[in-house]
Amino acid sequence: MKIVVIGAQWGDEGKGKIVDYLANEAQIIVRYSGGANAGHTIVIGNEEYALHLIPSGILYPDKVVILGAGMVIDPVALFNELKMLDDRGIDTGGRVLISDRAHLVLPRYIQIDKERDLARKKPIGTTGRGIGITYSMKSEREGIRIADLSWPEKLEELEGVDRDFLAPFAERLKAMSVDLSSYLVHHRNSQVLFEGAQGTLLDLDLGTYPYVSSGMSSAAGAAIGGCVGPRALDKVLGVFKAYSTRVGNGPFPSEFDPGSEDELCRFVRDTGREYGVTTGRPRRCGYLDLVALRYACLTNSIDSLVMTHLDVYNTMEEIKACVAYRIDGRMVESFPASIEALNKAEPVLRSFPGWKKPLDNSLVYEEFPVQAMEYIEFIERFCETPIHIVSVGYDRKATIIRKSPWTK
Ligand code: GDP
Ligand code: IMO
Ligand code: MG
Numbered sequence: 001m002k003i004v005v006i007g008a009q010w011g012d013e014g015k016g017k018i019v020d021y022l023a024n025e026a027q028i029i030v031r032y033s034g035g036a037n038a039g040h041t042i043v044i045g046n047e048e049y050a051l052h053l054i055p056s057g058i059l060y061p062d063k064v065v066i067l068g069a070g071m072v073i074d075p076v077a078l079f080n081e082l083k084m085l086d087d088r089g090i091d092t093g094g095r096v097l098i099s100d101r102a103h104l105v106l107p108r109y110i111q112i113d114k115e116r117d118l119a120r121k122k123p124i125g126t127t128g129r130g131i132g133i134t135y136s137m138k139s140e141r142e143g144i145r146i147a148d149l150s151w152p153e154k155l156e157e158l159e160g161v162d163r164d165f166l167a168p169f170a171e172r173l174k175a176m177s178v179d180l181s182s183y184l185v186h187h188r189n190s191q192v193l194f195e196g197a198q199g200t201l202l203d204l205d206l207g208t209y210p211y212v213s214s215g216m217s218s219a220a221g222a223a224i225g226g227c228v229g230p231r232a233l234d235k236v237l238g239v240f241k242a243y244s245t246r247v248g249n250g251p252f253p254s255e256f257d258p259g260s261e262d263e264l265c266r267f268v269r270d271t272g273r274e275y276g277v278t279t280g281r282p283r284r285c286g287y288l289d290l291v292a293l294r295y296a297c298l299t300n301s302i303d304s305l306v307m308t309h310l311d312v313y314n315t316m317e318e319i320k321a322c323v324a325y326r327i328d329g330r331m332v333e334s335f336p337a338s339i340e341a342l343n344k345a346e347p348v349l350r351s352f353p354g355w356k357k358p359l360d361n362s363l364v365y366e367e368f369p370v371q372a373m374e375y376i377e378f379i380e381r382f383c384e385t386p387i388h389i390v391s392v393g394y395d396r397k398a399t400i401i402r403k404s405p406w407t408k
Pocket of ligand 3: 039277
């Protein structure tokens with residue numbers, strides 16, 4: 001089976017944790033988009049790992065992980081990450097592959113990314129990892145791919161500074177290079193996970209443009225960035241938090257009100273440890289936005305949802321979620337493209353009673369407090385999509401499976 005795991009909000013939904021969990025039953029994990037702008041956290045007991053480029057299956061000793069064609073790869077970040085894993089006793093030898101179609105990030109792209117964002121009247125708040133510039137160069141047909149490292153004529157054409165930068169990495173990158181499409185055909189009977197980065201609302205096409213990243217983070221990106229056709233993908237899982245977060249600028253209709261809801265924001269940020277893995281920035285926090293989540297379900301053909309961070313609400317008296325927007329006095333129930341409309345949108349909130357009990361992995365779903373079930377089942381009805389996995393803590397073990405995606 002081939003399963004895609006995507007972010008259904010603005011990133012940081014817990015994709016890394018869920019991919020790591022599901023990777024137990026996979027043989028191959030393919031990251032299909034983004035670059036070192038991503039930060040995927042995996043916690044196993046006292047050990048915490050922050051991955052930026054390497055797919056989240058790497059912590060199992062026997063999984064092959066592949067950086068897909070849709071990715072943009074900074075060799076410095078890649079080899080630092082491999083060294084970090086090596087230093088921590090994770091043997092990565094021979095099982096980290098890179099699509100020969102993936103693009104390379106150069107230091108000057110990183111510089112331009114930082115300068116451009118600072119110079120913008122309304123900065124996007126990029127991670128400063130050169131992502132947008134590398135994807136622009138790709139669209140301009142000026143990019144450098146892994147395959148180009150084996151093409152002397154192409155290397156000759158590069159500016160000296162770029163050639164000098166790439167030279168020390170070239171042989172190691174070439175040794176990891178793979179024709180991804182052929183590899184996956186050859187391993188057609190393997191269970192494969194396609195790991196997304198960022199989230200639907202940061203997708204270049206589907207997100208809150210221009211306040212987005214530049215890759216295809218939605219499910220459709222798994223086909224292109226994973227070098228398979230869309231019909232090769234069996235299921236799409238959408239990961240979302242029990243609330244919402246966003247790092248960087250851009251509209252966020254259900255964001256906690258900076259005046260009156262400061263305390264709630266602080267509580268969620270501290271309890272959920274809502275600080276960026278890549279930049280350390282505090283994440284903006286808000287109510288679960290069901291208008292946006294339903295949009296993510298529709299635009300990604302999500303088969304089932306994975307809800308994370310439900311534990312963050314364990315002590316709450318009352319929980320609220322946004323079920324519509326009020327824009328210029330009108331009720332709006334679908335997610336608008338217009339940034340102006342999204343900036344004006346006031347959240348229409350529905351209230352739910354809290355359960356005021358710890359939720360942990362000793363529970364099966366049927367033992368959940370009835371209030372937690374009500375919250376979950378309301379979301380399922382609203383989005384017309386089942387929630388098959390509930391995560392109640394950052395640890396790998398704190399994962400409650402209602403239905404395994406690996407079963408037909
Ligand atoms: P990703 O980018 O989607 O992989 O998510 P990040 O790793 O950037 O951010 C998710 C954060 O929440 C990480 O610190 C995870 O360890 C943590 N996390 C994941 N699932 C849960 C959960 O169910 N509950 C809590 N409290 N933390 C979680
Ligand atoms: P993961 O995979 C959250 C945001 C940045 C900025 C915008 C554009 O960990 O969920 P970029 O550097 O990509 O050009 O920045 O996108 N952003 C993310 N926010 N999680 C991510 O990845 C993100 N990757 C980029 O904060 O607002
Ligand atoms: Mg993250």
